Amino acid sequence: MTPLTIRPAVMPDDLDTFNSFSYVLNAEIAKDLAAGRRRPEWLWLALRGDQVTARAAWWSRPGDEHPLVMDILDVADGHFADGVSLVRAALPTPAPEFTRFVAPDWQRSGDDTWMRVLEECGAKLFVERLRLHWEPGTPIAEPSGRLAFRAPRDADELIEMMTLVLDGSLDAHSRDDLTRMSPRECAExxxxxxxxxxxxxxxxxxxxxxPGGEPVGFVIPAHNGYNPIIAYIAVLPGHRGRGLVDDILAEGVRVLAGQGVPRIRAATDVGNVPMAAAFARAGFRTFERQVDLTW
Structure with missing residues (x-):
């Protein structure tokens, strides 16, 4: 058998080689490198001669010194061991979370070589998330009159509300953060x-x-460099269960739609059933599922 070579990709010479596997993120690799969201030393290849048997990549926000997430791992049929060798050689310490986008009706099967490789390297399933999509032309609920909306007064006001909404949060990442930090530290x-x-x-x-001026929640419409998004939405604990999330989400959609955006994206944990239902009522559809693993 041809010896195994494991090395970082050389960009741009290796771009086509790296993208020889089919995956939804391929079209973003070059743009991410240009924007500083990826570095050549964060893209790795396993090769036997000219054959790519596995690849892996990491991503960060621009300016970050270390990768935030591992978001690409593909392994050729019959090369499970090469995938394991690649991950063990390239995985940073500490190991960042792994994320993969899969079909909306994804269920684990023996064909998920990428997942078996990660588990062989010590990773464990952390959470599954719904990736959601809203298109222009989808009806936006008219204001109900129950709520008024304004911009946050300052960062501290928003951080204080973010601290409060962690009480009873159904978000897996927030709940995990709370095992290591106080609610205020998590929010900050x-x-x-x-x-x-x-x-x-x-x-x-x-x-x-x-109407009396008491805050009940907030929504953060934004653009993440790829898409317009609902980055964060929450209802304060004392006001949950009254359907206010529908009004708040509609306002966030209204803000972005007013900018003439071509789409809006959002995400929520599969286990956060109330939030998933609110997005569905607002006309968001699930177009992918996200699978997160941690070490």
Whole structure:
């Protein structure tokens, strides 16, 4: 058998070689490299002669020193061991979370070589998420009159509400963060590492209030560099169960639709049944499922 070679990809010379596997993210690789979301040393190949037997890649937000997530792993049929060798050789320490996009009706099967390789390397299933899509022309609910909306007064007001909504959260990542940090620390970390870094206008963000001025929740419409998104939506604990999420989500959609966007994307955990139902009522459809594994 031809000896196995494991090495980082050389860009742009190896771009076609790296993309010899078919996957939804292939079209984004070159743009991600140009934007600083990927680095050549974060893209790896396993080869036997000229045959690519496995590939792996990591992603970050622009400017990050270390990769945030491993989001590509493909293994050729009959080369399970090469996939394991590649992951063991290339995996950073500490190992970032792994994410893969699969069909909306995905169920695990023995054909998921990528998952078996990761588990052989010590990864475990963490959560499945629904990836959601809204298209222009989909009806947007008219304001009910129950709520008024305004931009957050400042970062501290939003962080305080983010802290409160962690009480009873059904989001797996938030619940996991709470095993290591206080609610305030979790909220500050998410604000600084994610929300603060969106380049889209802060005046898109909305706090929802009752007529008397009491805040009941918020929504963060944004653009993540790929798509317009509902980045965060929440109802404060004391106001849940009253259908207010529908009003808040409709406002977020209204903000983005007013910008003439070609689509809106969102995501929620499969286990967050109330939020998934709210997105469905708002006209979002599930176009993919996301599978996350951790070490």
């Amino acid at each position: 970390e998410q604000y600084r590492s994610e929300l603060e870094r969106y380049s889209t206008p802060r005046d898109w963000w909305r706090v929802a209030e009752l």
